[in-house]
Amino acid sequence: MATSVLEITPSLERSIPREPSPSEVEDGYYQPIPSRRWYHLILDTLTPMTLRLRSQPQPHPHHPFVSHRPHASTSSQSKQEYIITEAAISESGRDSLIDKRLRILAVVKLAFIIVPVTILCLFGLLHIVSYLFYGNPLLVETDLNFLPDWGHAGKIGDGLAHYPTDATRDVMPIPVHSHNDYWRRIPLYEALHYGCTGVEADVWHIGDELFVGHSTSSLTPNRTFRNLYVNPLIALLDKQNPQTSFTNTKNHGVFDEDPDQTLVLLVDMKTHGPDTFVKVQEQLEGLRSKGYLTYFNGTHTVPGAITVVGTGNTPFDLLTANTAYRDIFYDAPLGMLYEPSPISLPDIDIDPELNGLGEVNHHRHHPSSGQGKTGLPANTPASAFNNQTSYYASINFKKSIGHVWRGRLSHKQLNLIRGQIRGAKKAGLKARYWNAPSWPVSLRNHIWHILVQEGVGMLNADDLEGAAVEDWRRWKREWYV
Numbered sequence: 001m002a003t004s005v006l007e008i009t010p011s012l013e014r015s016i017p018r019e020p021s022p023s024e025v026e027d028g029y030y031q032p033i034p035s036r037r038w039y040h041l042i043l044d045t046l047t048p049m050t051l052r053l054r055s056q057p058q059p060h061p062h063h064p065f066v067s068h069r070p071h072a073s074t075s076s077q078s079k080q081e082y083i084i085t086e087a088a089i090s091e092s093g094r095d096s097l098i099d100k101r102l103r104i105l106a107v108v109k110l111a112f113i114i115v116p117v118t119i120l121c122l123f124g125l126l127h128i129v130s131y132l133f134y135g136n137p138l139l140v141e142t143d144l145n146f147l148p149d150w151g152h153a154g155k156i157g158d159g160l161a162h163y164p165t166d167a168t169r170d171v172m173p174i175p176v177h178s179h180n181d182y183w184r185r186i187p188l189y190e191a192l193h194y195g196c197t198g199v200e201a202d203v204w205h206i207g208d209e210l211f212v213g214h215s216t217s218s219l220t221p222n223r224t225f226r227n228l229y230v231n232p233l234i235a236l237l238d239k240q241n242p243q244t245s246f247t248n249t250k251n252h253g254v255f256d257e258d259p260d261q262t263l264v265l266l267v268d269m270k271t272h273g274p275d276t277f278v279k280v281q282e283q284l285e286g287l288r289s290k291g292y293l294t295y296f297n298g299t300h301t302v303p304g305a306i307t308v309v310g311t312g313n314t315p316f317d318l319l320t321a322n323t324a325y326r327d328i329f330y331d332a333p334l335g336m337l338y339e340p341s342p343i344s345l346p347d348i349d350i351d352p353e354l355n356g357l358g359e360v361n362h363h364r365h366h367p368s369s370g371q372g373k374t375g376l377p378a379n380t381p382a383s384a385f386n387n388q389t390s391y392y393a394s395i396n397f398k399k400s401i402g403h404v405w406r407g408r409l410s411h412k413q414l415n416l417i418r419g420q421i422r423g424a425k426k427a428g429l430k431a432r433y434w435n436a437p438s439w440p441v442s443l444r445n446h447i448w449h450i451l452v453q454e455g456v457g458m459l460n461a462d463d464l465e466g467a468a469v470e471d472w473r474r475w476k477r478e479w480y481v
Helices: 022-026 038-046 091-134 189-193 225-240 273-283 285-289 411-426 441-454 464-469
Strands: 005-008 050-052 080-085 174-178 196-206 209-212 263-269 306-312 328-333 390-396 430-434 459-461
Touching: 174 464, 189 196, 196 225, 196 273, 209 225, 209 273, 225 263, 225 273, 225 285, 263 273, 263 390, 273 285, 273 306, 273 328, 306 390, 390 411, 411 430, 411 441, 430 459, 441 459, 441 464, 459 464
Parallel strands: 174 196, 174 459, 196 263, 263 306, 306 328, 328 390, 390 430
Antiparallel strands: 196 209
């Protein structure tokens, strides 16, 4: 289109938008503005039509109705030149452009769906082909089905599949305590499956029996201390100590990979301490008579396949009454064993509550007031908890160490942990923290790592698989430690 020069004398008065008169609407002078959608703005921007004004911008083409009839000029104005370059697009052309863009957008959306589905279908097809022709999955190759019938009756290796001590084959023992073990789908055996060297049972002395459960509402007649722990351990240890023409073993523990490893049976006595303690001693006779229990003979401790530790309302005075023989050990209060560093004390902010922990005020504790407080004579010194009377030294992590802010232990908290573990080691006991943070997993793993690095004796865990699969050696080389 040729360029044209127009001479226009603008009015000083701005045209004020007004409503059209009926005659203007009737004679077709006024055309209502069509409704516009969001994509019209984009199309207007991309429309190949330009209007370049040399002095002032033109009003928007879709401004509300303004009368364009000529107005009388009130004063002389200088002439202004306009250059109009116009390439108009018909309505049909604009509609086709919109349709084209919508089609492109639809194709893009469809591609985002089809491409991933196609890739997944391709991998699935390859997986099926690989399995049908080769018998193996595409991405994971396993040989668990290699001769699956080996050792079965009438098959290859008939009678050769099992050997006397194969109950815990390939299980490596780890220093992990199965907290509230009786809650698991398979008590005792699940802990042994992951290699835990400690299990815990809450026992309630009701009538003439010891029942196992977290509370009285969870007790059942058949879930007893003997049924869940004593009898299964006797059967398992009998199998681990076969009497054959090749051997006559007596002291092998439950782990075939490490026969000398003891299994700690932590008995949390929930009911009246003295009565429950006597009943527990009575029901341990099956293990005791076969020589499977760790015991103190008056001068030193003789290790055994099972080490029984009493906690909860276990009475310390009754447990230590027999100075010549005992096969139940105490779960000592770890807080009493705190020992500050002998090399640097000024920079350690010791909690005032730790002062004077060498003694316990007997009058503050009810006779059945929980772990480390039952049956303690007045002024019991911390030295009373040693490897002749105790085995564990435990404490509530949240009450002792406190909340872990920002996902990391503070300097004070770390020093407190170090002092407690240092005191437990000096007494010959295994430090154990229960009620530590379990979520988020990153925080839990951080706490676990710190405890293992500082030398905790037993890692208390609810997530046995999480504790078993961790590579603690790799953790010691991580940068964030």
